Amino acid sequence: MQVAPAIRSSRLSRRATSLLLLAPTTLLYLTVYLGGLVMVLVMSIDVPPGVDSGGATLAHYRDVFGSAPIGAIVLRTLRDSLATVAGCLLLGVPVARYITASASRWKGIVLMAVLSPLMVSAIGRIFGWIALFGPGSVIADGLTALFGGKPTGLLYTEAAIIIGLTNLLLPFMVLSVASSRAHFEEDMSKAALSLGATPLSVLLQVELPLIFPGILSGALIVFSLSTTNFVTAALLGGSGRDLVGYEIYLDILVYFQQGRGAALAMLLLVVVVALMALAIQTGVQRHEVRDTAARTRGT
Amino acid sequence: MSETVAAGGPPEQEAFLQLRDVAKNLGGNPVLAGVSLDVFEGDLLGLLGPSGSGKTTLLNIIGGFTDLDAGSVRIAGQDLTALPPHRRDIGITFQKYALFPHLTVFDNIGFGLRQRKVAAPELRQRVGEMLAVLGLTGLAGRYPRSLSGGEQQRVALARALAVRPRLMLLDEPLANLDAALRQRVRFEIREILRSTGVTSIFVTHDQDEAFALCDRVAVLRGGRIQQIGTPAELIYQPANAFVARFIGSPNVFEASVQHYDAQTQSIRFVRDRFTGAACVRAPLTPGTRVEVFVRPDEVVIARADDVQPAKFRVKDWVHLVSGREAWIEGPITLRARLPSEATHLERGAAVIPSWRPERAHAFAIEPAPPAAATT
Known part of the structure; x- marks a missing residue:
């Protein structure tokens, strides 16, 4: 076999080329991303100035847990993030269905419209919202007319944060669900209908299980982006309604409590990663159970 | 415009499925231009036509997925026009099978029975029967993606037949099978439909398939039925130049x-x-x-x-x-x-x-x- 070495070497060089192409990304992640994380980790266990104990310390973590408002801030962060996930699901799934339905004529335009919040600068968008939600705005007057109370509007409320985050993060949910809906064929819903399933049963028993992986990954992306977001929360939520992300920002850049901010950032990272791992595990398990069952029962 | 002749079937018998002057326009173009068709109980009727002849639209209208612009569809005297698809009791198999990928073969076949709230023991028994009839018994726990094309085809047939529909619509059931398998499967399908006695309409663009599977064949072109007859009638007595050119x-x-x-x-x-x-x-x-x-x-x-x-x-x-x-x-x-x-x-x-x-x-x-x- 004279050709074999040539084939092998071309195969090797192809693999080498593809590895080489990954190298810049790997380098970027190792230095900028992982390096940055290590710096935060070091900061979070660094000895505060003036204290002479040498080496590392868990003082910043104790500081975080010891401070009274932190529990409320974390709770509020989780609550607002979950509400944002729910909002994105309620709004995003129908949009994703529309975009992926074969008969839709405007799907290109709708997709562009849904993605457009990502293309507007954060500051511009948020100042627009302040004008929209703030006192004296149409929304404020409308709310007063409907429910009475002071014409302060939605600005500096949790509702403003959730609405803002939902708008900002909706594209991620739509894209994620739309990509998983590729497994769904319109003929499946026709088949289910012809078998006597009501339109609601078709949605719950056929379509939802099929787009579930997309819903899961969309929810994870939206959740992690809302827990770590701080610009939206800071400008729409105002003082007393800040989220973990904003608290970290304040600690590090305003109050110069780098250690405490870093510790808070590490804790947030751990919580988010743990929640994501749990969610992915649940999602993966569903598939694994199915596959194992298939293999054992099928033969 | 119903110049169609309802050939075959005893004349005194009321047709089971009656289409009368069914018309449908899509985007200003007539897809169906007055289709009248009688299918008798237990019949195996082929709907044969080139692509764009309107046969899939006709199938969608019978199944209830497309509204008609004019005319009527009746089954056993009942007007279906206002009945939503999930209450029509019509079994359908699709060209690409459209099996539910997240359900096992057993659950795919049991899907319709579950919608009808059939009790578990009866459901198991009836799915078991379908598995046996279609030679799928060993595959009950498998998922559709692990099945061959022929097996998927049989699961699709079993899923539709399990609810004992009053009418079966088969959309190009052999189109996705390779040539060798196609020969065998078309006789299997004919056998199964015969033994269940269900009235069936089989849509195809392939005249060999239509002739091998069906007792009578309706030739469709440009949204009109050109001729309805037995395969021999279509071959030896074509009604017009289109049928003569299309067949053989x-x-x-x-x-x-x-x-x-x-x-x-x-x-x-x-x-x-x-x-x-x-x-x-x-x-x-x-x-x-x-x-x-x-x-x-x-x-x-x-x-x-x-x-x-x-x-x-x-x-x-x-x-x-x-x-x-x-x-x-x-x-x-x-x-x-x-x-x-x-x-x-x-x-x-x-x-x-x-x-x-x-x-x-x-x-x-x-x-x-x-x-x-x-x-």
């Missing part, structure tokens, strides 16, 4: 009428000094331009002798599974089929083609085709 890939050539014989309902035609005979559906005056259709296996060729001057020569042979096909050239080019053991005719040999007049069909060439006939 015939020789087609133009000629002009020389003489019309009212007694035998046939004509003699002439084309560049070549004359022949063909049967017609309506009287034609001499001089009328006609299109003549004759299938290769009806064309007999004989070696020319000195008495009859040869007008045709053998140009080439093609070997087919069913025999040899000769291309002969003369005033017209014809394909003629001979069994493989036939006398050898060398290339260039002088020959005379002939056929039985009733096996050739002539239709007057219309000045302009009707608008709806263009697909």
